[in-house]
Amino acid sequence: ECGLHFQLRLAESSQGYKTIEEIRASNATAASAMPNIVLLSGSSHQDRSQRVAGRLGLQLGKVVTEKFSNQETSVEIVNDNLLELLIMNACKVASPSRVTAVILCFPHARQDKKGKSRAPISAKLAAHMLSVAGADHIITVDLHASHLQGFSDIPVDNLYAELVVLQWIRENTAEWDNCIIVSPDAGGAKRVTSIADRLNVEFALIHKERKKANKVDRMVLVGDVKDRVVILVDDMADTCGTICHATDKLLSAGATKVYAVLTHGIFSGPAISRINNVAFKAVVVTNTIPQEDKMRHCPQIQVTDISMILAEVI
Numbered sequence: 001e002c003g004l005h006f007q008l009r010l011a012e013s014s015q016g017y018k019t020i021e022e023i024r025a026s027n028a029t030a031a032s033a034m035p036n037i038v039l040l041s042g043s044s045h046q047d048r049s050q051r052v053a054g055r056l057g058l059q060l061g062k063v064v065t066e067k068f069s070n071q072e073t074s075v076e077i078v079n080d081n082l083l084e085l086l087i088m089n090a091c092k093v094a095s096p097s098r099v100t101a102v103i104l105c106f107p108h109a110r111q112d113k114k115g116k117s118r119a120p121i122s123a124k125l126a127a128h129m130l131s132v133a134g135a136d137h138i139i140t141v142d143l144h145a146s147h148l149q150g151f152s153d154i155p156v157d158n159l160y161a162e163l164v165v166l167q168w169i170r171e172n173t174a175e176w177d178n179c180i181i182v183s184p185d186a187g188g189a190k191r192v193t194s195i196a197d198r199l200n201v202e203f204a205l206i207h208k209e210r211k212k213a214n215k216v217d218r219m220v221l222v223g224d225v226k227d228r229v230v231i232l233v234d235d236m237a238d239t240c241g242t243i244c245h246a247t248d249k250l251l252s253a254g255a256t257k258v259y260a261v262l263t264h265g266i267f268s269g270p271a272i273s274r275i276n277n278v279a280f281k282a283v284v285v286t287n288t289i290p291q292e293d294k295m296r297h298c299p300q301i302q303v304t305d306i307s308m309i310l311a312e313v314i
Contacts, residue, residue, distance in 0.1 A: 037314070038096075040088060044081040045290045048104075048307055055311035082107045082126065085133075092134030101135040102310060104288035105236070105264045109144035112151075127152040139313055141288055141306065142235045142263040145187075159313060161263045161286050161306060162191075166198055168284055168304045169231060173259060179229040180204055184246040192233050206246050219249050226254030236264035237285075240271040244278045257281045264288050265301070272298045 040061045041049035053060050085101060092099055111122035130138060131154045138156045143149065149156040169176050176199065183192040183205040196203035204223020230250050237243050237260070247258045258280055265285030267275075275283055275298050283298070285291060286306040295301045 039314070040091070042081060042084045042088060044084070045287070047290065048287050051305065051307035052310045052314065055307060056314060082129075086129055087133075089130070089133035089135055098136045099134055100137040100139060100314075101130055102139045102314070103130075104141045104306070104310075105266075106140045106143055106148065109148060112145045112148055121151075123148055124151040127156075130154075139310075141286075141309075144235055157313070159309060161288075161309070162195060162198075164286060164304055164306055164309065165195060165233065165261050165263075168261065169195075169199065169259075172282075172284075173229065173231065175229045175257075176231075177201065179231050180223070180225055182206065182223070182225065182230050182232050182246070182250065184208065184232055184234050184242050188234055191235070195233060206249060208242065208246075219245055221249055221253055225250050228255055230255040230258045232258055232260045234260070234262050236266060237262045237271065237283075238266045239269045240267065240274045243283075244274045247278050247280060251279060259284065262286075265291055265294070267291075267294050267301075275300055 037056075037058065038061045039049075039053050039056070039058050041053075049060060085103065089099060089101070106123070107126045108122035111120070112124075113121060127138075127148070128151075131152055136154055138152060138154060139159065140156065141159045142161050143158045146158060149158055169179075173179060179199075179201055181192045181196040181199070181201060181203045183189050183203070185208050186205060189205050192203045192205065202223070204221065204225060207220045207222060209218045232243060232246060232250070234243060243260050243262075247260070250258050260280055260283045262283070262285045265283075266289060272294060280300050282302050283300045284302045284304060287303050288306060291301060291303050295303070
């Protein structure tokens with residue numbers, strides 16, 4: 001029931017929205033009466049998996065991963081992690097009653113439609129591979145496009161990191177009650193309006209145009225940010241061209257400070273050098289993806305923990 005109906009943005013107790021403290025208390029209660037669950041983790045983010053297991057009062061199952069001597073190297077780490085997950089679904093032959101795949105950053109999520117004639121829709125392939133490999137249920141966080149849930153023949157629960165984002169803003173931004181929430185593209189308008197409503201502040205958005213992938217051609221700000229603290233909210237940052245151009249646009253429009261709050265910090269290619277060259281107050285990401293190495297090269301990056309949400313859903 002919880003796994004099927006838990007929507008973080010709409011998580012409600014009988015008195016209203018759940019707080020972080022209520023979720024922690026709920027996790028502690030559930031941990032003392034967990035059903036017969038085995039929790040397995042791939043190698044992509046062991047620290048987060050240990051945090052989730054700890055909140056549930058469980059020990060991670062033993063998983064041995066290795067590569068043969070003729071191992072091949074992939075230029076995209078997500079491919080290795082996806083293949084590892086597909087192979088782990090081989091536990092289906094051990095007769096479990098159900099296999100749930102928890103994939104926080106869904107692979108190939110931005111390849112959700114044809115960019116040009118005869119181009120593949122790789123996100124649909126990833127969803128199909130998971131169901132064929134034996135998954136009965138998929139749990140993910142902040143899908144890049146909500147219609148990805150329809151690509152799979154098995155139930156897909158898209159959780160929202162909104163509660164964690166709200167907590168970070170309230171605890172770490174002294175001027176949050178007079179800030180303005182901004183989406184770096186029109187596609188994130190629903191996300192920022194929901195957060196702005198919960199904080200009772202204003203919102204704005206930036207219209208962007210791309211001529212090709214990972215390259216923004218033009219940006220137009222819709223809204224007034226003059227003399228305001230801006231919190232730029234998005235679901236993911238890859239090469240960071242969008243959020244860096246957006247920040248430059250906001251500062252030139254009169255914003256006093258810019259915080260970037262993201263769910264998935266992919267930070268590939270020139271991302272770190274771009275962040276270091278832009279006047280962010282902070283770039284905040286959840287730990288859906290490990291960030292230890294990136295943080296050593298970029299002091300502006302901060303990480304907030306999302307494991308409580310996963311423990312609640314599990």
